[in-house]
Amino acid sequence: MKHNKNKSNKSRHSKAKKIIEAKPEISSIKLMKDLQKLAQLLQIHQVELEHQNQELRMAQEELEVSRNKYVNLFDFSPIPYFTLDVDDVIKEVNMCASTMLGIDRNKLMNKHFSAYIPLAERDMFYSFLKTVFSSSAKQTCELTVMNKDKRIFHVRMDGLEVVDSLETDRKCQVALIELK
Numbered sequence: 001m002k003h004n005k006n007k008s009n010k011s012r013h014s015k016a017k018k019i020i021e022a023k024p025e026i027s028s029i030k031l032m033k034d035l036q037k038l039a040q041l042l043q044i045h046q047v048e049l050e051h052q053n054q055e056l057r058m059a060q061e062e063l064e065v066s067r068n069k070y071v072n073l074f075d076f077s078p079i080p081y082f083t084l085d086v087d088d089v090i091k092e093v094n095m096c097a098s099t100m101l102g103i104d105r106n107k108l109m110n111k112h113f114s115a116y117i118p119l120a121e122r123d124m125f126y127s128f129l130k131t132v133f134s135s136s137a138k139q140t141c142e143l144t145v146m147n148k149d150k151r152i153f154h155v156r157m158d159g160l161e162v163v164d165s166l167e168t169d170r171k172c173q174v175a176l177i178e179l180k
């Protein structure tokens with residue numbers, strides 16, 4: 001029985017081989033047409049990708065311009081600005097704030113803002129910070145801030161939580177307006 005099956009498979013195989021050998025031009029032509037279609041599709045996709053890359057480059061440039069504008073507004077503002085996390089750690093600081101505290105910006109980064117508030121007013125500051133992070137509205141309080149030379153500034157502190165979908169850490173921006 002197996003012998004008959006093998007004969008039958010061999011005869012089908014030889015018939016198929018004869019058909020393919022008899023029509024080599026047809027399968028070659030079809031293969032060439034298929035390859036040409038595939039090459040055209042690849043060229044179309046290449047053009048589409050190049051166009052998308054160009055759009056991405058333009059969007060990147062626009063984003064860079066926008067970021068630079070924000071950085072310039074933040075850095076050169078005449079009002080001291082800080083970005084604080086929920087633990088009152090300074091994450092960003094502008095030049096005016098650095099000047100007010102008399103400390104280089106890089107040295108202020110990752111320091112606790114409460115270190116520049118007199119002990120007697122720290123509870124008020126912590127309460128203010130807690131309120132900022134629990135509310136979507138701008139919060140305000142008045143307190144005293146000390147610079148590195150122990151010079152006292154009476155300020156109104158305005159704070160608002162910054163919602164950034166790209167970052168998971170909660171932050172708020174705080175502006176200090178000196179009261180005379």
